[in-house]
Structures are given as C-alpha cells and as structure tokens.
Amino acid sequence: MEWVNAIVQGVLIGGLYALFAAGLSLIFGVMRLVNIAHGDMVVAAAYLALVIVQMTGLHPLASVLLVVPLMAVLGYFMQRFLLNPTIGKDFLSPLLVTFGISIILQNGLLVLFTADSRRLAAGSIETASIQLVSGLSLGVLPLLMFMASVLIIFGMELVFFRTRLGRAFRATSDDPEMAQLMNLDRNDVFGMAMALSAAVVAIAGIFLAIRANFDPASGPARLIFGFEAVIIGGLGNLWGTLAGGVVLGIAQAIGAQISPGWQILAGHLVFFLVLGLKPRGLFPRMD
Amino acid sequence: MPRAHSIERATRASRLTVAPWWAGRADMRLLGEVYYFVALATLWNLLAGYAGLVSVGQQAYVGFGGYVLFALAMFLGVHPLLAIVLAGIAGAVIAIPVAPLLFRLQGAYFAIGTWVLAEVFRLGFAQISSLGGGSGISLPASAVTGIAASRPLREMLVYWVALAIAIVAIAFAVILLRSRIGLALTALRDSEVASESLGIDIWRTKLFVYVGVAGLTSMAGAFIFLQKLRVSPDAAFSVNDWTAYVIFIAVIGGIGTIEGPIVGTILFFLLRETLADLGTTYLMILGAVAIVVMLRMPKGLWGWFVARTGLTLVPIRRRVIFPAEPR
Amino acid sequence: MPEPILSLTGLRAGYGDFQALFGIDLDVEPGETLALIGANGAGKTTLLRAVTGLVGCAPEMVAFDGRPIGGMRPDRIAALGVAMVPEGRRLFRSLSVEENLLIGGERARKGEWTLERIYDLFPILREKRRNPATALSGGQQQMVAIGRALMANPRLILFDEISLGLAPVVIRDIYAAVPAIIASGVAAILVEQDVSRALGVAQRFVCMQEGRVSLAGRPGDHDRAAITAAYFGMAR
DSSP: OHHHHHHHHHHHHHHHHHHHHHHHHHHHHHHOOOOTTHHHHHHHHHHHHHHHHHHHOOOGGGGHHHHHHHHHHHHHHHIIIIIGGGTTTOSHHHHHHHHHHHHHHHHHHHHHHOSOOBOOOOGGGGTOEEEEETTEEEEHHHHHHHHHHHHHHHHHHHHHHHSHHHHHHHHHHHOHHHHHHTTOOHHHHHHHHHHHHHHHHHHHHHHHHHHSOBOGGGHHHHHHHHHHHHHHHOTTOHHHHHHHHHHHHHHHHHHHHHOGGGHHHHHHHHHHHHHHHOTTOSSOOOO | OHHHHHHHHHHHHHHHHTHHHHSOHHHHHHHHHHHHHHHHHHHHHIIIIITOOOOSOTHHHHHHHHHHHHHHHHHSOOOHHHHHHHHHHHHHHHHHHHHHHHTTSOHHHHHHHHHHHHHHHHHHHHTOGGGTTTTOEEOOHHHHHHHOSSHHHHHHHHHHHHHHHHHHHHHHHHHHHHSHHHHHHHHHHHOHHHHHHTTOOHHHHHHHHHHHHHHHHHHHHHHHHHHHOEEOHHHHTOHIIIIIHHHHHHHHHOTTOSHHHHHHHHHHHHHHHHSSOOTHHHHHHHHHHHHHHHHHOTTHHHHHHHHHHOOOSSOOOOOOOOOOOOO | OOOOSEEEEEEEEEETTEEEEEEEEEEEOTTOEEEEEEOTTSSHHHHHHHHHTSSOOOGGGEEETTEEOTTOOHHHHHHHTEEEEOTTOOOOTTSBHHHHHHHHTTTOOSSSOOHHHHHHHSHHHHHTTTSBGGGSOHHHHHHHHHHHHHTTOOSEEEEEOTTTTOOHHHHHHHHHHHHHHHHTTOEEEEEESOHHHHHHHOSEEEEEETTEEEEEEOTTTSOHHHHHHHHHTOOO
C-alpha cells in the first residue's frame, strides 16, 4: 500500500512538473529558445507570491490574480529587451543571456530574501485529504494542483490551436521569415509567447511555494525537472509533456521509497534511460 | 611580427616559470587560481565556441576529477601529482559512454543535459560514504606530504603543475585547431549540412573534442581540489564556481578565440581584487556585464580588440587568398 | 504621369561575401504586370527578397510609392502593401488551408479580396479548407499561397516561380486566375522561367542575366532570338 501511495503521489506531482515544462516547451516551440532562467522565474514567482500575500493578506491561491499578470508583463519586457536582440543569429547568444539572467535572478533573490528556506502557508487545505480505500488517501491540495495543471495545459492547447495569437505562434514557429512577410511583428509575437509562458510560470511558482520549501537556489532543480519532463514526454506535444511529468514523478517516488537520497537521482537515471532508448521521447509528435 | 610575438611570449613565460622565487605564498596561490581558470575557460571555449557544444555542466568533470584524485590518493596511496594525470584519463574515459547520450540532444537542450549529468555525479558521489558522503572529506596529511617533503618545495611543485595545466589546455586547443580536426570544426561552425555532405564525420569530430575537453577538465578539477585539500559534493559540482564564472570569463574575453579566455580571466581577477565583496553581488555584476557583452560586443573584449587593430597573438586562422582577377 | 509604385535604382544586393545584383534599374507602374525572366542564378529571387526586405540594401535603392524602403523590416514593408508568393510556396505546415489564408489577412488593407472571394477564385480550396495546408497537391498549394498573398489586399504582389514543379495542366489552371487578380488593380512582378507564359500575361518584361538587366521592353518589341540571347547571355 505504501508503494501505491508513493506512486499516486508521484502522479500528482507529475502535474506540477508538467507545468514547469509547459512554459519551457511553448517558448522552444515558438522561437527555438530554451530559457535557462525558467526555473529561476518559477522561484521568483514564488517569492513574488510570498511578498504579495504578506502585503495584502490574500490567500496564496488567490494571489494568482496579482502574480500572474505581473509575471506576464515582466516576461513580455524581458523578452523584448533582453532576448529578442539575441534570437536568430545563433543559439549561443540567447542561451548565454538566459544563463546570465538565471545567475542574476538567483543572486538577486539571495540578496533580497537571504538563503532561508521559505514556504507559503495555505491553511487547512494543506492537510485535507480524501480517503479512497484504507491505507490510500489523496491530498486535496495535490489533487487540486494536478487538475489545475491539466486544465492549464488544455487551455494552452486551446490558445495554440484556436486563437489568432496561437495561429501567429504556429506560423512564426513554422517559418519565421514568411511570418514576417505576413505583417506579423516578430518582436511582439515572441513577447506574447514569453508573457504566456511567464503566466504559466507564475501559477507553477505559487503551487511550488505552497507545496514545498523553496529558497533562491531552488531554480535550477525546477528547470531540470521541467526539462526532463519535456524530453521524457517528447518534444512538440503538451499532453506528452504531462505524461513525461507523471513518469518523472513516479520515478522519483519509487526512488524515494528505495532510499531518500535516491529520489532525485532516480528521476535523472530514468531521464537518461529514455534518452538512450527512445531519444524522441515516449510520445513525440509526428513531424 | 610573429618573431616579436614569440620573444614577448617567451619572456613572459620565463617570468612566470620562475615565479616561485619572486612571488610570495599568497601570490603563488592566486596565480595558481588564475592558471586553472584560464584552463577551464579555454577548454569551455573550445567546446562551445569551436565545436558548438555549449555545456553548462562542465562542473561534472571538475568534481569528478577532484573525487578521483582523493580516491586514488586515499585508497591506493597514489602520488597526488600522478593522480592528477590519472584523474584526467578517468575523466576522458567516463566521457566516452556519456557523450553519445548527450549528443542526442540538440543545442540548448544539450546544455541542460550536461547540467543533468553534473547533478547525477553530484548526487551519486554524495552517496559514497567512504568519500565523505554529503558533507565531504579532507585530504589526509599523509597524502599531502606525499607530494614533497618540505612545504616550500610542495608549493613550488603545485605552482608548476598549475602552470603546466594551463599551458597544456591552451596547447591542446591550439594544436587541435591547427590540425585537420580544427579545419573540420571551422567548417562545422559555418554549416553543418555542407560539412556533412563533404564527408566530415561530425559525430566523431565532436566526440573527440568532448572527450578531450572532459579529460583535461578533470585534470584541472583534480588539481583544484588538491590545492583546496578538501572535497564535498556541493563544492565539487558547484555551478557557480565551475560554470558560471568560467562562462562569464569566456564570454567577456571573447568566445571563439584562443586569447579570449586568457584576457577574460585576467579581467576577472583584476575585478575581483579591486571589488571588495565577493560572492553574490560580484556574481551578479559579472552576469550583467556578460549579458551586455553578448548583446553589444558578441565577440568579447578580445574580439573587439582584434577588430580594431587586426592583431592576433596566436595564429590559428586560415585566410583564403584569391589569385589576382583578370579584368 | 503617375508615379511608379515600385522603383529600383542601381540596386546592389547579395548574401554576405557573395554579390548577386550589380545595379538594377526597374520601374513598375500601378496596376501593371511586369514579367521578370532569366535563367537560374540570374538574381531574380534576390531582387524580390530585396523588395520585401528579406535581403538588405541601401534605403534609396528601393522606393515604394516614392518612399525609400530599402533595408526596412519585412513586416513594415508588408504593412505598406507588398505581398509575396514565394518560390516553393512555403505554406505554414502547422496551419490548415483556411488558417494559412487567414494569416495572410492578418493585418489586411481594405479591399475586395476576402476569404469568400478567394474561395470563389479557387473553388477547390473551399472543399479543403480544414485540411492541413501541406496535405494538398502542388497545384492546390500554389493556389493557397496565392490566396494567402491576396488576403492582405496588397498594392504590389510578387510571384516567384509559381509554375515551378507543376504539370502543364495545373499551370494552365493557375494562370487562368491571373487575369482576375490583375483586374483587381494590384501591380505585379511575375518571375518565371517559363518565358512564353510570363510574356502572355505581362504588359512589360525585364530580362536578367548574372545580376544585371540584359533586355527590357514590351513583349511585342523584341523577337524570340533577341530574348533568348538576353536570357542566356549570348548578346555580349
């Protein structure tokens, strides 16, 4: 039963990993950019939520209303002023700039908030759980987060495939040159893509803050989990990314059952295993 | 002009070689640090600027080299200086099965993959209790005295090893780039598709460079922790120390040139000595400067200098000379 | 005398170290169809790319409506009313036929070309509107590419080798739509390797050879021999 419980927990946290991954995936799809600072943006959002909750007394989950738009705007401007100038020439520049942003974010947060571990209290909902069968219970919060992740991914697919903006994303991703000839302002399209990614990052950050302890150095681990979820699931497919997140979560849960020190390591090993055996991921989109 | 340069280089080299006689202990340690950063930056630059393999996970090999040295010295009683070389070989050997996996990832995904590798090493070594587990271990005095009997002699040897590592790293890069592989790399840089159609084995070329760099990075790592006398997973596989600083040095100095990493390292240490506070703020400033350099001066300080003056210290470029056109 | 809608003056352009155009002088009047012919490598596509801003050049070398646009950003040039049907179609493969057309009309000017009009012009597209654009046959894709350019209601449309790779029957169908396009008042540059087709619809032609204009005039002005000579560069 312990094992079943562990696996169920793994599935639920997979939703959070998928959220980390979704933003990363979107950016890569639209502009072939991998944002090394992605994980640090999640942590920054967590700190932002912390500050807002402290200032306004809002419930953490409600802080979404403020954190999401704020992060979206910040993401838009970061893209337009720091990243857009680097895209297109080679892949080295954007990678190094995002790496620089990552280091600056981490250290900036360190200066502002010290290295103390933080957590966002969400009240009684944190410990509430539903008993399924004897010995197996689902935490209400993890369950809610998982469902939210599914909904968000669903929403992203909707934006991508049914809106004008999504059309612009797909066209720019297919053929950036031709997209420009269609009078699409590349700078704006990229900015909007990063804004959307930042919005998802904001939600992931709030979930992270409630679920676990975090500190300024937590960013890289989130990036890696998101990245592993994308690779395990398969590029170009948001639902695949969800599956990848779940696989990662389960791998980590099994690892933790074996020995606490093996939790994250187990995830990495599964990642390398998938990379070795199925390099295109478990559910790659047929291209 | 080449002759003047080689004379200049020779005089500088000889001054550095006899440093143990004119520099104090602290200065020698500092110079040692400069040398190993030059080595790390040169190697990273070779990988990223020339082979197009951008790694943010070279700390994997730095830490690996450190741990192998400690293991060899502590468990097998190997002479520490010999252990440095062996650690380098071990690093190259372990890179061989790893590279094919990583090469399945493209571009920036490759970068993150190298980071994951470093994490695997970090978590893995943290599990080995005989090497101190999560908190690390110090090098026993017996291993230290094994280097040489007297302390001054020890420090001299350590200093020369550091200098040697820097020279070996630069020499590796220069020789590689002047060789056929170097030509292949330049072709690769310009166009992978075209190079492939000419029969250049991209994969083998990249593998050779990756493995070579891994080995030399491990050697540098072994030296670093020999000098520090203590190794721990967080220190050995620190992203900040072995990747962030190194990348910023390479970027500011100038990616894709041999002199760039050297210039960058000198600047890095000048800044560090003049700016009082280390760590957090310094790293942020460095990061910001690196970003500005990437946006404004993508070829770094050295690239800017070359563009202005047309000088190069280390000739590795080939120029095509067109025969006079008949008009 | 109305101002030419497009005016190229001494246009020099190229790719990095390789220069493709060595001083092109060329005018297109509003509503006129100009045929641009020449062998492979003559520089025709480079010329079109310079006009659309995909290849840089000095500002005064390309003037649209009297305004210098050389080297301007492609999306700004598109906003002024220039649209291109590129060589090889280059449809967006993640988009359906209808989505490709819609994105062409992203920031369209006011005009007669709407989705419905395009479907009237190319009825087969109405049937296939939801299909992925790249799942269509070559000729149908060409129709989508043309429709996509028209959706913007441009004042100048650039056709780059629209008959390339298509069967004669299909080419005929596509060219059957050209009069309707011309009738809507849009100026056009028609790049073609199929010389007779091009001269059949154009009011004027320009022949290029190795980055220079080798012959220009109206289709009736020159005989076959002269055109062939200019095309292959034998008139030297």
